[in-house]
Amino acid sequence: MPPLYYTYYQSPLGLLKIGGTDHYIAELSFVDNKDNISYGEPGVSDIIHECTEQLIEFFNGKRKVFDLPVHQEGTDFQQKVWNELLHIPFGKTISYLDQAKRVGDVKAIRAVATTNGKNKIAIIIPCHRVIGSDRSLTGYGGGVWRKKWLLQHEFRITHGIQTLF
Numbered sequence: 001m002p003p004l005y006y007t008y009y010q011s012p013l014g015l016l017k018i019g020g021t022d023h024y025i026a027e028l029s030f031v032d033n034k035d036n037i038s039y040g041e042p043g044v045s046d047i048i049h050e051c052t053e054q055l056i057e058f059f060n061g062k063r064k065v066f067d068l069p070v071h072q073e074g075t076d077f078q079q080k081v082w083n084e085l086l087h088i089p090f091g092k093t094i095s096y097l098d099q100a101k102r103v104g105d106v107k108a109i110r111a112v113a114t115t116n117g118k119n120k121i122a123i124i125i126p127c128h129r130v131i132g133s134d135r136s137l138t139g140y141g142g143g144v145w146r147k148k149w150l151l152q153h154e155f156r157i158t159h160g161i162q163t164l165f
């Protein structure tokens with residue numbers, strides 16, 4: 001396994017841990033405590049630096065699609081679910097049922113939701129764009145308030161709504 005590095009980025013939603021190698025991003029997660037490190041050593045590879053730059057652009061409304069290599073371990077089903085998330089356009093949402101249909105198993109709604117919850121690469125692999133069939137904002141690893149913020153952020157940019165803050 002290649003060496004794993006991490007750094008932090010202070011986003012409008014709080015502190016984000018960016019983890020990866022010289023070749024790909026393996027983690028982008030919200031953290032409340034820098035002391036809670038699960039792996040790696042402090043450091044910044046070119047990919048992690050580029051990720052930070054793209055996050056700045058995203059939060060400033062200048063980036064809608066991330067152009068970064070990503071990798072996370074998972075079953076074939078999980079990989080399929082996570083890959084499908086990459087096809088949800090910026091500023092759009094789909095339901096867990098729609099996502100289950102897209103991965104070819106309409107009965108797998110709970111498995112899809114569980115897999116989304118195991119996504120370790122928040123924002124870049126946009127699990128925040130999946131909502132309940134009734135349009136409710138159900139679970140999000142970073143907290144439902146962050147999911148709401150991300151969806152509102154994307155909506156404002158997509159629809160050209162300017163904000164003062």
